[in-house]
Amino acid sequence: MKLGSQETDRYSVYRALPYWYIASTSAALKKRPIKTRIWDTGLVLFRDSQGQAHALLDRCSHRNVPLSDGDVVDGNIQCPYHGWQFDGKGKCRSIPALCSALEGSSRDVPSFPVREQQGYIWVYTDTKSDPNHEPYMFPHKDDPEYTSITYQADFDGSIHATAENILDVPHTAFLHKGLFRGGDPNRIQTVVRRFADRAECQYIGEPRPSGLIGKLLSADDGEVIHFDRFILPSIAQVEYQLGHRELMTTSALTPISDFQTRMYAVVTVKVKMWTALLRPIVTPIALQIVKQDVDMLKKQVDSIKEFGGEQYIYTDVDVLGASITRLLSRASKSSIAIGTELGDPEAVITGELLA
Amino acid sequence: MKLGSQETDRYSVYRALPYWYIASTSAALKKRPIKTRIWDTGLVLFRDSQGQAHALLDRCSHRNVPLSDGDVVDGNIQCPYHGWQFDGKGKCRSIPALCSALEGSSRDVPSFPVREQQGYIWVYTDTKSDPNHEPYMFPHKDDPEYTSITYQADFDGSIHATAENILDVPHTAFLHKGLFRGGDPNRIQTVVRRFADRAECQYIGEPRPSGLIGKLLSADDGEVIHFDRFILPSIAQVEYQLGHRELMTTSALTPISDFQTRMYAVVTVKVKMWTALLRPIVTPIALQIVKQDVDMLKKQVDSIKEFGGEQYIYTDVDVLGASITRLLSRASKSSIAIGTELGDPEAVITGELLA
């Protein structure tokens, strides 16, 4: 079973091939099973007796009741209707009323490969094939020299709309005025490099951001090093270096449905001073920026639904949008080797923008 | 007009042929007309000047306003928009603004055969053919030796899901633990007999139910006689005999829509003592059991809708589910003579379960 594969009338073709997505934080999954959705398909997550996380299709094989409404008993998930039990691989382990032996696999529930790492539970969206790659590792998250801050948010919008928003520079001066950018505009060179599993834009000639975030990170003006990246299947990354300071925001996006995207963001910062102050100052600003984006994407997706589909135009300053579309489309047609060595880019596109 | 016949994109094929269903209790239909639905089609019920109940399509032939929003005037149902009046057969009897004579049948509203018996108003779901059988009679309901208790409930779930739930033994020990079953399980023989218009399961070797209901009905332990039956088009019946006591619950199911089912239940009890106590004790327990089932079927149907359809598996202990499917399917293809003499069963299937 491949999530969403039978649902050809949906918006997205991006779901066609299996990839890893975050299904939950590790902290959110305790003794009780939890329900989540990826590509509009219900999954139940639960921990067995050893604490290992598992992901099954959230539908009892018997009478189709959600297993997430049941309990975990002896390390198995138990259906609340007739008490059938399934282990972490989806194997049926108990049918209370049955006199004969348990046999056959027709009673099993599809299970999905799971990896738990760096505080997140990742699920691979295919029950029938072995993953040909491992989930994404957040850079610096486990490095003691870095402070990391995490938050999550739900967007009404496709993976494409959400990733493009996160990596889009032009809207920041307008929508997030005062928080992030918004002073006199500067002419910035852009260099987009396209690789097999990712695209990145390097910004050349960008001064320190004029908003609060910029001032927090550096007392001095001066040029910053700035990269925006989209990495398949759904990682949006913003990297800043200001002198010896580094700020990286890596957002792993999970497609809850075609038009709902959950963002798991990890901010990693390398600074010499005030790490204790960092979290209480950065978090509310980040969440305020996120809220403005969430509100805007809701307006966007409502309009797209009302008009029966997207009708975008692209300009020189939409530097990564077209590359994201291209990568997602390619990833839906053939399995992309994710996380391989980069080598030379397939293409380099230069431009400029005011921000 | 046959209810639902034009709606080929719906879940159920069971609506294809006409049968009798309960549209209302007698007590609920007073001076005011009431609206109900069968197979997702609006019906207006009203009583004429003699008190006789009638059922029309709930749509004025003129401008399609629901007649159930009008009043009964001179024994006719009157449309609230222009005051057109229709008698119990749907014949147009008055058009206030019209100078010329009433004529033709194009102004009539389709009417459905109605029977009022045992406190219920039954409707036959075809306006064009005469019923080839009479509605179901609840056993013992009119017998003075029996006490009868009635209640009704709405299920989010198909006729099949609701009937199977009512007649399903394995879930009772788990979902209704303490109320009905749930002590140490017993090995019980099952004998399913299939007839043209019904299927029944006899349970052999079943001890007195361990829950409250069991204790109420018999002070003594001992084997019970227990039959579960499904009778076309939609009767689910549970019969217990404990010594000289008899407890029968007969549930007539009405398909409000493909996934909404109204249950009219009649409990008939033959006991020597405490008949006055019976109603206040049995009713709350029955309603608590029903509530647990209603909640579970809601979870089930939501999941079925989410996954785009049922995907059930059957085991030895789902003793009547497959027979119900088989009967409903057969009844949708050819008109079944309901209520005929049983004769020999078409098939007998034996098994066993733990409960």
Place this chain on the structure above:
Amino acid sequence: MKLGSQETDRYSVYRALPYWYIASTSAALKKRPIKTRIWDTGLVLFRDSQGQAHALLDRCSHRNVPLSDGDVVDGNIQCPYHGWQFDGKGKCRSIPALCSALEGSSRDVPSFPVREQQGYIWVYTDTKSDPNHEPYMFPHKDDPEYTSITYQADFDGSIHATAENILDVPHTAFLHKGLFRGGDPNRIQTVVRRFADRAECQYIGEPRPSGLIGKLLSADDGEVIHFDRFILPSIAQVEYQLGHRELMTTSALTPISDFQTRMYAVVTVKVKMWTALLRPIVTPIALQIVKQDVDMLKKQVDSIKEFGGEQYIYTDVDVLGASITRLLSRASKSSIAIGTELGDPEAVITGELLA
């Protein structure tokens, strides 16, 4: 772009050709842009620096966000996401982040012809063709000898259902009993005249209406002169003359969607006395009548949706309903020259009714 032209699965064919509809009152459109819908398509209305009203498709050409969520800046409407600006013709005037010159028309937003007259903003529902006629002029509205009262209401119902309701005499005696008609019925002659762009019914032999409205308008009994008219694309007009008094209610209907209709009503009255009293007395009665009709049309449309479409029958006393259908249908197939000289009617149909 023609509103709704691509939406072939909707109820109405009436939207096929472009016509003028009221999008807003003049008073409602101030400094802030407002959103409205015609034929289910979102439009943004705004005033430029000179106060001139404009109507654009309410979707930014860039990322499809509704422009109506933005502000008017320097007479242009500004998108709230990236700050793109569009003038009253939909021409893209500013892309803040862009270094290169603005060029090409692919960035423009479709704009609709607008006329502001008599306190209303009219929109022509085609961006690609020049209007071949001008919007309807409300008679007497600018005449100092007449007092005019305006009100508006939203109906759940198609243009056809709303217009027929406004022009339907038979329901008034029943639904609006006591407010408008409803005493002993009179036999009234009806003469329907059909023209290329309109149909009217003349009522002969009608006494002064017996309800409150009638008494307000004339102290004396006596025959009234009464015409009901439907004028393409969506004007419903009721004209009364009682002696030297004249009362005309002209309702311009805007199709918000197939089943939502906004009525902009203008009542013009020519009376010698008590013009100051007219508004506070007539308005609440008119609104009470409108509320009864709004409630009834809601019942009607819910029923029509439930049964999957209209199934009407016509009688002699539905004097204008069939003519309205005929006109709307014809107007959807070929462009009708609206507001031309009437000449001889194409057809004259006589009848009678009781009211």
